[in-house]
Amino acid sequence: MLSHNSSPDDKRSVDAILKARFHGAANIKGVRFQLLYSLLNAFRVYDSTGPEAIRLEGIEDADLLGFRTSNDFIQAKSSINPWTIKRLIPALVSFREPLRVDATARFFLAIEGPIGGDVRALIETGGLLSNANSRRARQLERELETAGLSLTEIHRLLQAATILTVTEDALWTDLRRVVTETFELGSESGVDVHLAVLTAKFLDWAKDRREVRRADLESVRHDVGKALALEGHFQAIGRGLISRLEWKTDHAVADFFDGKRTRPGHVLAGVDARRDAWLDRIRLALDKSRVCVLRAPSGQGKSALLYRYALENGVPQDTYILRRAESHEEVADTLQFLRNRARLGAPILLLIDDADWRARLWPEIAEACATLPLQVLISTRTEDWYRFAKVTSLTVEVLEPSLDRDEAKRIFASFQDANRVHPSVDSADYAFERIGEPPLLLEYVYLLTHGKMLEERLREQVRAFQTAGDDPIKQQVLRMASLAATLGADLSLETLIRTVRWRDDPQDVLASLAGEYVEIDDGVVRGLHWVRSQHLAALLHENYVNPAATALQCLAAIPHSALSTFVANALSRPDVDRNAFLSGLMSWIADRSLREVLATLDGIFEAGERDYFVQNAHLFDEGKHLGTSAAAFFPRS
Numbered sequence: 328m329l330s331h332n333s334s335p336d337d338k339r340s341v342d343a344i345l346k347a348r349f350h351g352a353a354n355i356k357g358v359r360f361q362l363l364y365s366l367l368n369a370f371r372v373y374d375s376t377g378p379e380a381i382r383l384e385g386i387e388d389a390d391l392l393g394f395r396t397s398n399d400f401i402q403a404k405s406s407i408n409p410w411t412i413k414r415l416i417p418a419l420v421s422f423r424e425p426l427r428v429d430a431t432a433r434f435f436l437a438i439e440g441p442i443g444g445d446v447r448a449l450i451e452t453g454g455l456l457s458n459a460n461s462r463r464a465r466q467l468e469r470e471l472e473t474a475g476l477s478l479t480e481i482h483r484l485l486q487a488a489t490i491l492t493v494t495e496d497a498l499w500t501d502l503r504r505v506v507t508e509t510f511e512l513g514s515e516s517g518v519d520v521h522l523a524v525l526t527a528k529f530l531d532w533a534k535d536r537r538e539v540r541r542a543d544l545e546s547v548r549h550d551v552g553k554a555l556a557l558e559g560h561f562q563a564i565g566r567g568l569i570s571r572l573e574w575k576t577d578h579a580v581a582d583f584f585d586g587k588r589t590r591p592g593h594v595l596a597g598v599d600a601r602r603d604a605w606l607d608r609i610r611l612a613l614d615k616s617r618v619c620v621l622r623a624p625s626g627q628g629k630s631a632l633l634y635r636y637a638l639e640n641g642v643p644q645d646t647y648i649l650r651r652a653e654s655h656e657e658v659a660d661t662l663q664f665l666r667n668r669a670r671l672g673a674p675i676l677l678l679i680d681d682a683d684w685r686a687r688l689w690p691e692i693a694e695a696c697a698t699l700p701l702q703v704l705i706s707t708r709t710e711d712w713y714r715f716a717k718v719t720s721l722t723v724e725v726l727e728p729s730l731d732r733d734e735a736k737r738i739f740a741s742f743q744d745a746n747r748v749h750p751s752v753d754s755a756d757y758a759f760e761r762i763g764e765p766p767l768l769l770e771y772v773y774l775l776t777h778g779k780m781l782e783e784r785l786r787e788q789v790r791a792f793q794t795a796g797d798d799p800i801k802q803q804v805l806r807m808a809s810l811a812a813t814l815g816a817d818l819s820l821e822t823l824i825r826t827v828r829w830r831d832d833p834q835d836v837l838a839s840l841a842g843e844y845v846e847i848d849d850g851v852v853r854g855l856h857w858v859r860s861q862h863l864a865a866l867l868h869e870n871y872v873n874p875a876a877t878a879l880q881c882l883a884a885i886p887h888s889a890l891s892t893f894v895a896n897a898l899s900r901p902d903v904d905r906n907a908f909l910s911g912l913m914s915w916i917a918d919r920s921l922r923e924v925l926a927t928l929d930g931i932f933e934a935g936e937r938d939y940f941v942q943n944a945h946l947f948d949e950g951k952h953l954g955t956s957a958a959a960f961f962p963r964s
Contacts, residue, residue, distance in 0.1 A: 340519065343642040344526050344674055360405035360439050363498045365394050365533070366525055368401065370505045372541045380540045383533040393421070398432050400425050405495070406440040412463065415446065416470045419484060423476060426484055434488040439495055450490050510548050519644045520673075521551050527672045550671060557667050568661050572637060572646045572678060584747040585780060588681070589630035594638055598745070599631040600737040605728050609636050612724035613702045618693045620716075620725045621706040624843045624855065625784050626769025627728050629706035630680050636704060641676040648678045652688040662695050675701035682707040684795050687715040697722065709842035710788070713835070714795060730766040735759040738768070742775050749777040763857065770858040782862050788843075789866065798831040801840065802867065804852075808845050809863035810874055811881050812854025814896040816889035820850050823884050851886065874900065875908040882915050887926060894930025899937050 341362065345355050371377035378396035393402040404418050415436070422434045442450075445463045464485070471481045503518055506525075512518050524547055532539055577592020583599070593599060609632065612619040621629040637646050645668070652658050668675055677696060682689045682705050689705065696703050707716070732755075739755030742748050752758050758774045759766065773781040792802055804827060811818050824833045841847045844863065845855050854860030868874050878897045885893050894912065897903050912931075916924045 340523050340642045340644060341526050343640055344523065344530070346640060356407070357405045360495055360498070361393075361403045362526060362529060363495065363502060364401075364403035364437055364493065366529055367498060367502045367505065368394065368396070369529075369539050369544065370509055371396070372539070372544070373509055380538040382538045383529070383536060385536045386530070386533050395425075398429055399435060400432055401435045401437065403437040403493075404439070406438070409441040409443040410438055410446045411443040412445050412449075412467050413470060414443075415467070415490070416474055419471065419488065420474045420476065422484060422488070423480065426480055426487075430483075432487060434484065435491060436488065437491045437493045439493050442492060446490070450492065509544075517551075517555065520555065520671075521547070523642055523644055523673045524551050524671045527674065531672070554667055554671050568651050568657050569647050569649050569664060569677075571644065572641070572648045574638065574643060581745070584742060584745050584776070585778065587780075589628075589634060591634050591638075594631060594634040598741065599628075599635060600734065600741045601635070602628065602632060602728070602734055602737075605632055605726070606636055606639070608726055609704065610640065612726060613704065616722050616724045617697050617699075617701065618703045618723040619705070620712070620723050621704070621728060622709055622712050622725050623728050624710075624767060624769070624859075625708050625788060626767070626772070626781065627730070628768050629728060632728060633678055633680055633704055633706045637676060637678055642674055645673045646676045646678065648680060649686055649689065649692065652686045652692055653684075655688065655691075658688050658691045661692055665692075665696060665699065665701065669699045669701055672700070675699075677701060677703045679703065679705040679707075681711075682715065683711050684715070684791070690716055693723070708788075710839050710844075713839040713841075714797075728768075730759075730768045730771060732756070732759055735766070735771060738771070739775060742772070747778075748775050751777070765856060767856050767859070770856050773858055781858070782866065785859070785862055786866055789863075797839070798829060798836050800827055800829055801836050803827075804836070805840060805844055805863065806867040806877055807881050807884070808840075808852050809854055809860045809867060810877050811885065811893065812857065812860035813864045814878065814893050814900065816881070816885050816893040817851035817853040818881065818884040819886055820847060820852055823852060826883055868902070873904040873907060874902055875904040875911070878903060878908055879911040879915065882912075887922060890923065890926040891929035891933065894927055895933035895937070898931065898934035 341359050342355055345358055345362075365381070365383065369381050372380060378399075381394045381396045384393045384395065393400065395401065400422055402418050402421060406414060408414070415438075418436050418438075419434075422432075425432045426434070445466070449463055449467070467485075468478075468481050471484070472478070476484065502522070506512065506521055507518055510521060512521065525544075528543075528547055529539075531537075532543075537543075572591060574591055574595050577590060577596060580593055580596040580598050583589065583593045589599070609619055609621075621632060623629055647665075647668075649661065652661060665675065665677065677692075679686055679689050679693075693703050693705065735758070736755040739748065739758065752775055758771060761774055762771050769781055769784065772778075789802065789805075804823065807823075808818055820837075827833070829836065837845075837847060837852070843855070844859065846853050854863075864874070868877070875897070878893075881893070882890075897908055898905055909931075912927060916927050919927075
């Protein structure tokens with residue numbers, strides 16, 4: 328047996344449709360009540376004694392102007408404040424025009440919300456006219472006269488008007504029951520889809536001041552039934568390509584703080600830190616263009632933003648997520664499904680989360696969707712964008728989420744509440760200052776937790792190089808750039824392009840690294856962020872040759888201004904084989920310019936000074952305690 332009670336999804340579905348139509352107007356609750364009341368009354372056309380049609384009176388701003396059946400005129404109003412006689416006046420005055428032209432007209436005002444004492448007394452003691460001599464009725468007459476009604480009109484209105492009190496929960500229950508019984512539905516999901524489509528249709532019909540007849544409701548019933556039947560067929564042949572996003576309670580939400588990929592259940596549980604500015608930008612982008620891309624390096628909160636936006640703005644039964652698009656046949660099947668759903672008129676939101684090689688043909692789907700009445704929200708790493716986003720005529724809004732100080736404070740508070748902040752981190756500002764530029768979210772979280780999430784995410788991405796068929800040299804270039812960054816140097820772009828053996832176009836390979844692992848600017852390639860570069864340098868030398876070999880490969884591409892620093896840091900790095908590096912260094916400088924030789928020797932000398940300091944640290948500490956100058960510990964020439 329189906330339940331006819333309302334659920335949170337009911338209101339969220341209708342609210343999502345209303346927000347899409349009215350762009351976040353403040354009166355969503357009021358227009359929702361008006362819409363539900365109109366929908367419920369529309370089903371009276373199925374009653375043997377009911378009207379043949381109801382006529383919707385239009386929309387102004389975020390306000391449905393009521394409806395009529397024959398000579399009955401109906402208004403539905405909701406208020407969060409108590410209903411008083413003064414608050415009733417605008418709704419009653421709206422009946423003035425039909426009052427003047429139709430002597431047989433009857434007027435019904437359905438109100439929802441807390442009822443003030445004066446209004447309750449009017450309703451409970453027999454209506455408006457029966458209270459004609461009461462203090463409350465006289466106040467009502469004065470207010471109506473002030474609003475411009477004549478005494479004759481006031482008397483006629485009080486005689487013909489009825490005030491009804493209705494709760495929204497009762498509306499939901501009655502509406503679900505009526506839709507289920509009238510359309511002979513057998514599943515909760517079927518009721519949800521019919522209600523969503525009816526909501527969208529009624530808004531269109533109200534805008535056009537349409538008469539709604541039984542044939543119109545039957546048309547909706549037929550279209551939805553046909554679409555659901557086709558959907559069942561689609562799922563049989565295209566299982567796993569696309570699915571409705573399910574908002575289920577997640578019993579493992581704590582792993583969000585361990586850096587696991589964001590799931591819908593994480594957002595449903597509210598463990599993500601809200602990023603209001605970016606949510607507003609997504610909404611504006613989708614208003615401007617039906618396709619919005621969230622593009623950023625890994626771990627920048629793209630998925631959390633995508634699911635948070637979907638939770639707050641999507642219609643649950645019309646929010647879908649693309650699972651796979653690896654072939655043109657899969658693209659065709661998915662588009663067939665989306666076109667079928669779009670014909671119903673419900674506001675579809677298609678999500679493509681982490682658009683990688685499994686969904687590599689997503690641009691074809693997005694391009695086709697741009698001509699359909701639906702919206703597409705995509706999250707992709709910068710690297711995958713350059714791999715797969717071969718867009719031509721597609722117009723997309725690209726947003727690149729970044730971290731600011733206020734967001735950092737909210738994230739710190741969220742991790743602190745979950746007891747996940749490392750004892751060495753005493754404030755959000757401390758961690759935010761430490762990450763430096765660019766302020767990357769994943770690196771910030773690493774500094775907060777000292778956890779493994781950054782390492783695991785980068786390991787997975789590097790492993791995907793081969794899966795995606797990237798040029799094998801890409802990993803070596805990343806190895807060189809990351810190690811050079813940890814040794815205090817950039818790499819010359821021109822030298823890299825000239826000396827590295829590329830299989831693919833260097834421009835494409837370097838573009839796939841830029842923004843995800845490195846920065847390319849002013850003719851140099853530098854690590855994107857010091858924390859990320861440290862992890863990559865360690866990761867890319869696991870079970871590989873000693874970092875000394877990579878450091879020697881970097882030498883030719885190190886700008887002269889950074890050469891001495893690079894050499895000194897390489898010789899001071901514990902995991903670099905010093906003998907191998909020095910041997911290779913001597914061979915390298917044999918045919919270098921005098922300037923490069925001197926810079927190299929400066930680096931060797933600086934490394935020697937560091938060694939001397941480390942080996943005699945106890946003497947320096949003793950001298951500091953005695954107040955002796957540090958110069959006394961260095962040999963005199």
